[in-house]
Amino acid sequence: MVPSQLNLLLASTSTVHGAPYLSYLESAVRAHFSGCKTVAFVPFARPGGLTWDDYTARPAAVFAEWGLELRGIHTWETPEKAAAEADGFFVGGGNTFVLLDTLQRGGWMTPLDEAVQCGKPYMGSSAGTNLAGRTVGTTNDMPIAHPANLNAFGWVPFNLNPHYLDPDPHSTHKGETREQRIGEFHCYHPQPVLGLREGSWLELHGGLLELKGSLNTRLFQAGLPAAELIPGAIRVGE
């Protein structure tokens, strides 16, 4: 069951090939955070090892151009104050293990969860999108940190695989394909997995889950052949 008060925007990637950072999402982001005075940015995934301040500066500059104020969530005194005072949340990409470990250790999980469950808009890209699923067990990232557990917020009743890549039919590489890895996930876990290609995003408003962007997304369900979902309203794992 998807609680109807959730407002989610879950992007496969912050950047698509040939376009500036976040630019392909401009109209969706502006609509998502319309009415928000201050959006809190969660920089904990630290792509490339960026500091929290340096990472925050990148999306904050883009948001400022769009008339939105983005502030690093680490600049509030406590997680509880940040969750109460921010009007929305954007969790950027990077390393999912580092992100989850930092959220868990810092006591961020419950305050963020409660604020989003109350309807404050949440946006994730890549690692930030993984957090909205049941677990982060379908991340592509290296385990460079070791969270206490892999449980994510579970706002949607499935797992996500951002930056989903189709198998290259000409590849000579013997490492597992993304589809094989997700198949192995399903040997141990029941929830569906959505493979979100770069340029796709999900939106959830009023209990309606929609696939946005121009691409199809790939749905993996335990024991079933993979399927392609086309943009528009979708139902997964309910």
Place this chain on the structure above:
Amino acid sequence: MVPSQLNLLLASTSTVHGAPYLSYLESAVRAHFSGCKTVAFVPFARPGGLTWDDYTARPAAVFAEWGLELRGIHTWETPEKAAAEADGFFVGGGNTFVLLDTLQRGGWMTPLDEAVQCGKPYMGSSAGTNLAGRTVGTTNDMPIAHPANLNAFGWVPFNLNPHYLDPDPHSTHKGETREQRIGEFHCYHPQPVLGLREGSWLELHGGLLELKGSLNTRLFQAGLPAAELIPGAIRVGE
């Protein structure tokens, strides 16, 4: 420091493009396990969700052609008996998290470690190769299981990245390259990482570490530019 009694063969992959399973390693494997009556196979990484018995049957058939007896390690009564009675060990590829979790939960880590430290030959491919390093924190696999910790056996003073892939200069994909992922690992961990390309393997005998196969391997050290090592004797992280 690399203890001089270790006998290791650490392969990037069990299979190279266009050749049967394990075939490119035949002479190396025959030499590595010469003098062994029974080699124990560790099938716990379960590629594709194979059962332990079904997975064991694959390398056992190949080893039998080479005059070597390979027996599933799970067929011994206890880890201690297996470690004592087997003359060598081969840990196959699959999912590194499932492999490590199964070894930890089953009480396999200490008996295996002690037997290998005493000089019994160890061979790993892919996930099995990750186990020989300091940690499995540079695996490519999805976290479909959650081991208590990511510590590996640490028989070599570095980490491994099997199936190492060079960046594709023509790629339009925005997910991190392997090199970027290893760079992020080095924001948190000091040990060097060897990126072993498919077709490469390491051998350690009498304290001498050698890169085998025809390809170079890529060495990543925290704070230094990546370097290429050519086949032959190498020194890493000592």
